[in-house]
Amino acid sequence: xxxxDPKTIPIYLISFILFxxxxxxxxxxxxxxxxxxxxxxxxxxxxxxxxxxxxxxxxDYDDSAWEKGPAGFGYGPGQHNTILNDMQGKxxxxxxRRDFTVDTYSKITKxxxxxxxxxxxxxxxxxxxxxxxxxxxxGDPLDLTGFAHELEPGKNVISIKCNNDNILxxxxxxxxxxxxxxxxxPGNDKGHNH
Numbered sequence: 001x002x003x004x005d006p007k008t009i010p011i012y013l014i015s016f017i018l019f020x021x022x023x024x025x026x027x028x029x030x031x032x033x034x035x036x037x038x039x040x041x042x043x044x045x046x047x048x049x050x051x052x053x054x055x056x057x058x059x060d061y062d063d064s065a066w067e068k069g070p071a072g073f074g075y076g077p078g079q080h081n082t083i084l085n086d087m088q089g090k091x092x093x094x095x096x097r098r099d100f101t102v103d104t105y106s107k108i109t110k111x112x113x114x115x116x117x118x119x120x121x122x123x124x125x126x127x128x129x130x131x132x133x134x135x136x137x138x139g140d141p142l143d144l145t146g147f148a149h150e151l152e153p154g155k156n157v158i159s160i161k162c163n164n165d166n167i168l169x170x171x172x173x174x175x176x177x178x179x180x181x182x183x184x185x186p187g188n189d190k191g192h193n194h
Contacts, residue, residue: 035100037158037178040070040081047084048093048161056095057124057159059152063097071096073162074118076171084172092119092167094174097159107183108148113158114141116175119165125150126157136165139175 037043044066046052055061069082073094084094102108113131115121116139122132128150131142162174 034181035179037071037098037100037176039072039175039177041098042068042070043096043098043176045069045073045082045097046095047087048091048095052095055127057097057157058127059099059155059157061097061157066095066097071177072175074171074173076169076173078171078173080173087164087172088170089168092164093161095159095161096174096176097157098176098178099155099157100178100180102151102153102156102180103182104153105148105151108145108151109181109183111144111148111180112141112178113144114139114177115160115162116173117162118169118172118174119163121160121162123161124157124159126152139177 044063045068046056046063046066053061056063072079072081073084073096074080074082075084075087087094111125113123115123115137117133117137119136120132120134121137123130125144125147128147130144130147158176158178160176162176164172
């Protein structure tokens, strides 16, 4: 299977930034609430040395025992914010979760996800599978706005499992990027968890 050079990650991050600038530009003047999780932002993560419970992607799942680290997971060549020195030959999957807050799903106008992953991946919004791929991803933006109705007022969670296509590989890179735009009343200051 074709390998993607981790050194090209910044190219795809730039591509994603350009995409989201275009994606959200019509709304910036409306003092809207937006959440942006980029490279370097913190996620909860679990090294796939053992199988997780089936509800690991539920918003009510207790991930307090998971480690925390900035996005940009991996080992080998390239720039990684969270280095997984123990991954090669021992486990091939990494699970990540991140809480975020929504006021009213009907006010969400855009949801975007981009993933750089060296193998197959699957992503969930709350307990609903939003998208999966059997092939490595280069960071192409994915529009998940059609899943806005699956979000709930208050706490929600984006969960992703990214596999390495070869457990003995000399490298692994995983960068999750997530953004959503929610219309809001003037003066409403949104926070988000984790």
